[in-house]
Amino acid sequence: MIAARFALAESVEPEPHGGVRARRPHFSASALNAYAECERKWFYRYVCAAIEDPGSAASAYGTAFHLALERFHERYVRPRADELAAMHRDLEREIENAFAEHRDGFPTAVEFELQMRRARRTGQRYVEWLSAEAARAPFTVIGRELPAQLELEGFSFIGFIDRLDREDGSGSVGVVDYKTGTIATSAAQYLEKVRNFDDFQLPFYYWVRTAAGDRVTRLVLLPLKDALLEVRPIVLEVVPVPAAPARGDAPIGTVSIVDLERAKTRMIEICRELTSSQPRAFPVTDDPEACVFCAYAIACARRPPRDGERFGR
Numbered sequence: 001m002i003a004a005r006f007a008l009a010e011s012v013e014p015e016p017h018g019g020v021r022a023r024r025p026h027f028s029a030s031a032l033n034a035y036a037e038c039e040r041k042w043f044y045r046y047v048c049a050a051i052e053d054p055g056s057a058a059s060a061y062g063t064a065f066h067l068a069l070e071r072f073h074e075r076y077v078r079p080r081a082d083e084l085a086a087m088h089r090d091l092e093r094e095i096e097n098a099f100a101e102h103r104d105g106f107p108t109a110v111e112f113e114l115q116m117r118r119a120r121r122t123g124q125r126y127v128e129w130l131s132a133e134a135a136r137a138p139f140t141v142i143g144r145e146l147p148a149q150l151e152l153e154g155f156s157f158i159g160f161i162d163r164l165d166r167e168d169g170s171g172s173v174g175v176v177d178y179k180t181g182t183i184a185t186s187a188a189q190y191l192e193k194v195r196n197f198d199d200f201q202l203p204f205y206y207w208v209r210t211a212a213g214d215r216v217t218r219l220v221l222l223p224l225k226d227a228l229l230e231v232r233p234i235v236l237e238v239v240p241v242p243a244a245p246a247r248g249d250a251p252i253g254t255v256s257i258v259d260l261e262r263a264k265t266r267m268i269e270i271c272r273e274l275t276s277s278q279p280r281a282f283p284v285t286d287d288p289e290a291c292v293f294c295a296y297a298i299a300c301a302r303r304p305p306r307d308g309e310r311f312g313r
């Protein structure tokens with residue numbers, strides 16, 4: 001009976017294997033970082049656009065805090081230690097305004113309130129640090145959310161620099177990246193990430209600003225995640241040749257121009273890989289930690305199991 005109703009079609013020839021190309025004409029440091037973390041994640045996000053990531057309270061916290069600091073430094077271009085009380089008051093106000101504007105990014109009213117309180121407390125710590133830093137080495141904020149663009153061997157890179165500072169004494173420039181998530185806890189750890197090609201963001205900004213004529217001498221990660229800890233930036237000072245590695249947990253270390261050149265070369269290599277159109281697989285990471293907050297984890301059957309999950313799937 002069934003055979004009478006259905007005519008089986010001839011099987012079609014399988015399509016020839018084809019390559020996959022990056023869909024966008026430009027690359028960002030976050031795309032390169034995603035590729036370095038897990039090639040499959042890059043494929044899902046930047047080729048398939050598999051799902052629309054609705055974001056999370058953590059990402060809304062980051063967006064709102066960045067906005068608050070951008071506006072805060074519009075007023076405090078040259079922070080001064082004797083403005084401490086005013087800075088406390090103004091940053092608190094900017095945080096409240098920015099969080100109110102991003103209210104929809106928080107799934108519940110409780111989450112919104114908790115995250116805003118965390119930001120207020122972290123903001124207090126930020127102002128304390130800023131005031132001490134301004135007294136130690138006065139500086140001028142010369143850029144906020146600054147567009148960063150660079151052409152390298154035919155590839156176009158784009159991004160935004162959170163903040164650019166110029167030291168009043170030496171005239172040298174520091175690139176500052178606000179970090180509201182987990183980051184390296186020491187200069188040595190961050191240098192390792194740069195050397196292993198796990199993080200391209202600050203090397204990319206270094207080359208952007210160097211091409212623009214700045215004398216960039218510092219790459220700074222500014223942690224704004226934990227309200228219970230003092231703000232303790234991770235700083236890599238740029239030196240011409242590799243220097244002795246920083247002490248284990250020291251927040252200040254060095255990165256050589258040789259390392260930054262290698263990072264730049266690797267950025268170009270990755271772009272070549274991603275635009276080659278050669279058939280290829282996009283392997284999953286072997287680090288289960290990379291999967292914890294991955295938006296594609298449900299769809300990703302081959303993701304590496306975490307220890308407690310090994311027999312659970």
Ligand code: SF4
Pocket residue numbers: 038039040041044284285290291294295296297298300302303304
């Ligand atoms: S779940 Fe893990 S392995 Fe899969 S795409 Fe995400 S990061 Fe990669």
